Amino acid sequence: MVLGSSEKSRFRLDSNPGLEPIRRTVMVANRGEIAIRVFRALTELDMTSVAIYSEQDKHSMHRLKADEAYLVGKGLPPVAAYLTIDQIIDTALQHNVDAIHPGYGFLSERADFARACEHAGITFIGPSPDVMARMGDKVAARQAAIEAGVQVVPGTPGPITSAEEAIEFAKQYGTPIILKAAHGGGGRVVFYVGEAFRRAFSEAQAAFGDGSLFVEKFVERPRHIEVQLLGDNHGGLIHLYERDCSVQRRHQKVVEIAPAPALPEGIREKILDDAVRLGKYVGYQNAGTVEFLVDQKGNYYFIEVNARLQVEHTVTEEISGVDLVQAQIRIAEGKSLSDIKLNQESIIPHGSAIQCRVTTEDPARGFQPDSGRIEVFRSGEGMGIRLDSASAFAGSVISPFYDSLLVKVIATARNHPNACSKMIRGLKEFRIRGVKTNIPFLLNVLRQPEFLAASVDTYFIDEHPDLFQFKPSQNRAQKLLSYLGEIQVNGPQTPLATELKPAYVTPPVPPVRPGAPPPVGLRQVLVKDGPEAFARAVRRTPGCMITDTTFR
Template sequence: MFSAPLHFSFTLSSLPPSLPPSLPPGEIAIRVFRACTELGIRTVAVYSEQDRGQMHRQKADEAYLIGKGLLPVAAYLHIPDIIRVAKENNVDAIHPGYGFLSERSDFAQACADAGVRFIGPSPETVRKMGDKVEARSLAISAGVPVVPGTDGPIASLEEARLFAETYGFPIIFKAAYGGGGRGMRVVKEYEELEENYQRAYSEALTAFGNGALFVEKFIERPRHIEVQILGDKYGNVIHLFERDCSIQRRHQKVVEIAPAADLDPNLRDRLTSDSVKLAKQVGYENAGTVEFLVDKHGKHYFIEVNSRLQVEHTVTEEVTDVDLVHAQLRVCEGRSLSELGLIQEQIRVNGCAIQCRVTTEDPARGFQPDTGRLEVFRSGEGMGIRLDSASAFPGAVISPHYDSLLVKVIASGKDMATAAAKMHRALSEFRVRGVKTNIPFLQNVLSNSQFLQSTVDTQFIDENQDLFIMKPVQNRAQKLLHYLGHVMVNGPTTPIPVKAKPSSIDPVVPTVPMGEPPLGFRDVLLREGPEGFAKAVRAHPGLLLMDTTFRDAHQSLLATRVRTQDLKKIAPYVSHNFSNLFSLENWGDAAARSQRCGTNYPDNTVFR
């Protein structure tokens, strides 16, 4: 136990939650750094070779390279290198963020063996909660209702067949050693059983290094409700109410809401009570989330515990005014919940908060991830809007190594309608160019009458195909700039459709007429002064034009680059043939000098 507050914190919050894909580095890391700075705690970041330019590295007081020579995900999973950096730099504690290692008991144990605090549950609790089968057994022992399922991982397809014969379809395969929607397959009829078993096994093996699966009865059209819990070192556990995470695609959350809309108060009491009961049974310490399915009859079933901070923790913070990362750090120091003022009877929910995960995906193509450089990034802000991001800025490169999360947008209001209106407005202010995003899709969700006026279940996206009818992004400014910068300057990129040779005719040099050039507006200005000049302009019956062709290389955007020595050769012909022009913009060396001095005087404009 620390005798004094932490003075040096090390965050691995860029660590991915699964493999592949994984959360982008930095978003939760920056969130943790800010909390540490507010509490006077010094911070250290780690980064892979490919992430040298990531923003989380700049936000920490110190930053160190790990996993040299490894791919990004492998670098962040290299426990010996992480522990080495921690010991070499006298690190007191490690915050694992959302990372894959945040739910790895071997990593929590490695921290303990190295004398470094793991900001999370004990290694044994992480092990129990990370094993869905054991977590299920613990829930049963605590009297928490669970979905009918196998007692342990199944060893063969035949066991899955026997389960389906006993409980009937639909059933669901789940990875025994991971989450995030990977290794999860719903089977609705016997003919689909073998294919889905093989796919779920393969996904689990790739993502978590272990293909073990267990089988559950699939609850149709449930709501996905989760309860935020917080425990200290002294056996005290509180809840911070619930979040509704029912809006999902392929079992991955898209929009989260706190508190859950139209939730029966008695059901809320059962959910929160069961969550605290389960947490106390395992001696839970630090932050965690207990997840449930609620069927159409209002019955709830335990599904898993996430023994870490959740991506959607933000909405709970907004409605309870409790800083969960502050609490994590103080609990790690040895503070009790009562010392922190976190007493169950004093926790209240105020208003409503909605979180949208803005991702670099194309909803029209099955949410296919998009990569590339952000040419333009302008965020939506204002009252009631919170942004948690790290990789969202002009020039940032969206890498294929990580999950497609770009920025989390959190809107708060007195009720759901107010929060949804703020969110819709904020999303409409975003301008993201260079990669596709799911913003038009999110706007459709926020405008949907079912979303706004009633509860939704996990089938909401699948059953509302009108959500995919999205207004196309016009991107007019970027298209115009591309035209000016590439087509006008460099010429069309498409080849000439015929094998025509360049013209062999030399350009014709015009003959300058003899004698004085015709009079122009400059002569009126010299002869009659400004008043006469203004009178002549007003009396002119047609449109007056100014020719801006003659610019030097410093001022040109369209490659009309004419040097002073060339201007002198061209001027006589122009004087004779374009005397009807109002003026010429004649940019020579003097103009370039005046521009560099920050002035824009028309001292070299020639009137004829």
């Protein structure tokens, strides 16, 4: 949490006995489903919710779900509108906003945004800007982990400046190695360094404005395990167990599971303990995630901290029963973990939860993003199915300018196999027309024996090309309409109880004299005599009248 001076901050718990509590106002500096997720938490806490939106998002659902909504970034590109720190802060001050929740993406991990909130006397619902800056720098985060006694992947102690340094590291630890941007995600795995170093440097410089690179030993065939942390402003910090995010495509998570199935209990306890140790060492506050790689031999290594709420926080909520967003807000108010009835002993995971990210991408074309209007939408529902979405409804227009996430589907059951079965059933119930989705691909993932047995690693998708072999879904409703139309026009194609053939009607065509003026029609009646005469003329006309879609 970030607070301005005690005189400025209005989000603190300064309630006096006998006085009516002040209804607090919280802005969400984000869009889409995460904005709506926070709005719902605010409504349950009896707080006023404020949305911001770009010109492209003027009809988006998140604008309508908030109590108040204000345009930002007028005239700017769609994404840039949500990055205008000065405008967002000014809008918050103009409308008496007490706190800002950043969501995920956009400004959520920008320490300068958290500081701007602090300077304006607005509470930032998240970690302090100093911790955010430290954890956002992979080199600094790695050093903090080493100082806290948390095992890290062997790597350079700081950024390197030449390919020769990478070569020396590879000689010591062997190949493959990975070159990572100090201020970005992902990385480039290399066996030969020269040209790869120059390419990685250029990519980091272009993407993040900083070409700093560091080198790590590449962990082959790992599982991606992350731990959810929650800390207050009084030194309290707990974990809410772990998630398995090993099913990835191009370093992007596709399916997440909580808790991590088939993870040996000894390794689980060590990972959880190390995550809490690191969080306490850096003084972490609010919600955050510590990520680890676990190799085939059971060795685990710290890789990074995400100083924000994660997309996959939903599965942790399902197994723990803790509303993480409400907990974030309560902690930002100044409450301790004990005030909101949370301690480590009370966090007991129940069952298994899986999250699938349904996106508007075409897996048959390399996950090319699709956009357009959703013509038909029917979701999967029922016991144990949770849906988090913003634009998942018939008539919604999917913009090409933002992330392709359409709806997060979360299935919860007593164990991992049952959760898989529930998720498969839920996804099969979806009917989406108008845009392509990755649902056929997700169903193939869920049906794989390795996934059902919880024996997947980050190579899972790359090593299973059969995941991309599926039949496109059929539009059953359209098939029925086509059949009925065929019967109505051409008659049945199978023998029935009658041999009667359909009637063929030849409509009479009245003679038309070339050059003659057109007869007086209803439009002329409307223009000359007005609406009442038009209505009378329509009523006097026998038979069925056909018009276009223009109201006149």
